[in-house]
Amino acid sequence: MTHGSEPREDPPITSPRWRAWAGLFGGAAGWALHHQVGSTSNFARCTVADGGLVIATGLLAAAIVLVGGWLSWTAWRRGGGRSSTSHEAAGRFLPAVSLMAAALFLLTILTQVVAGLIVPACWR
Template sequence: MMGRRTSWTPWAGWLAGPLGWIIQHQGGSNTVFWNCTLGQPSLVVTLGVVGALVALGGGWLSWRAVRDVGSGETVEPHWGSQRFIGMVGVLVVLIVLVAIAGQTMAGLILRGCG
């Protein structure tokens, strides 16, 4: 069953990936800046999980857009570029997930204002 195609769906990975990274990075660094005692492992892991889930949601939407377009010829020629945009969106999310994982691990090693 083909999902409903929209012109913004392939762009979801491009938008949600960096948004998840912003949530994890800025949320953690600003919290520690405001109050050093808040930079505990539970907060770092929670922000990492929330950021990763936001990024994965966008990657999933981009992947669905790529899958829905398929490899066959479509009636509308611009869907080929939408497929490319969706694949790059998935790759953006994968790169952002590596950054989120690395920064979450660093937050577990360096606690508070360490």
Template sequence: MRRILQPWAGLIGGVAGWYLSQQAGSGMIFAQCTRGHWWSVALLGAAGLALVAAGAMLSYRRWQDGRTEQDGWQFVALLSMLLALLLAFPILMQTIAGLLVPGCLS
């Protein structure tokens, strides 16, 4: 089971990290408008980036292990790893925006 899921770990971790950052961050803006803290935005961004990094690292390990096998899983692992790195960019931008823009704008 591990050899089947490991190439997909970058995709799963990237999407999960972005989902956590986007949904929890936007929900926190409305729920904690008057008492929002900068560290909570930074913590959510760090958690999202940690999920992305963990998934990308697992896919990278599978890609490195599969370099001698030349099977289709090597391509899946490489694509999944690159997609995880691509999904780290919006998480980073959302976190920076959350730190720079004041809460509630009022």
């Protein structure tokens, strides 16, 4: 510690605990919705699974994932984000992992939407 500088106090984590988990569970729920609607429409009713259904389901699922990721991001920011150095870092780990999981689920949904637009419905 240099002369004249005081230790910095990190802000307490003020988010509700469920926000930290929102990206993980919201991401999984959005991807599960997209996967189940996609697989049901592709195998059981392939004549209905046109590009519009694929895009609409993908947008709905992506919205669920984005809301969950945003909630996790707000929990991470309220915990000090990456600028904090205190022992409270453990309380920011879960929102950070949850945010990364939401990003991964969003990438998965986007690749499935692209595949659904490229490959004809009854061939999937």
